Amino acid sequence: MQDRRQTILEAALATLREEGYSGFTQPRVAKRAGVRQSHLTYYFPTRLELIEAVARAAVNGQLDALDAFAGETSPKVTAASIANVAMRHENTRVLMALAQASDEEPSIRSLFREFADAIALRITRMLESMGLAVSKEHVAMIHALVVGLAVVELAVGRSDGKRRASAAIEALFAMLPRTGERTVQPSR
Secondary structure (H helix, E strand, O other), rough: OOHHHHHHHHHHHHHHHHHHOOOOOOHHHHHOOOOOOOHHHHOOOOOHHHHHHHHHHHHHHHHHHOOOOOOOOOOHHHHHHHHHHOOOOOHHHHHHHHHHHHHHHHHHHHHHHHOOOHHHHHHHHHHHHHHEEHHHHHHHHHHHHHHHHHHHHHHHHOOOOOHHHHHHHHHHHOOOOOOOOOOOOOOO
């Protein structure tokens, strides 16, 4: 039998996906988990502790999904893999809800910073694996493109969203210089 804490976390994640941050309440999570609220508060005494646990689980899930194709050397395969992870609407909904939560909760904001840093590190490693030059600007461009694509895809819901995202990411990779090529520094 699955442990009660995990059942509550899964119910909390589902609630966040469907209700957003404003609809994320302990009574809703308890009902979805099939437990009394007193059981929920035994494991997660406050709403903040519950959202922190959900945020940690969501972040770890996203990072694990990226790690699954770490070291890939093909820009085409890497772009498709990134698109496959980033275009999952349920993940985008959770991350948007957590972004909203970070506006109110410093601990969630801190987790988001940690998440952004971890994503930047993984993008750096991906670029290096593909033999592409790495700069902070390159990493920021890729991160911004992927986040933007995920949010727009969630909003418009095109049937070919993964294909379109993969093509856009691959096109950005093609614009980046290979390791050892001279790069133009952005003006300041």
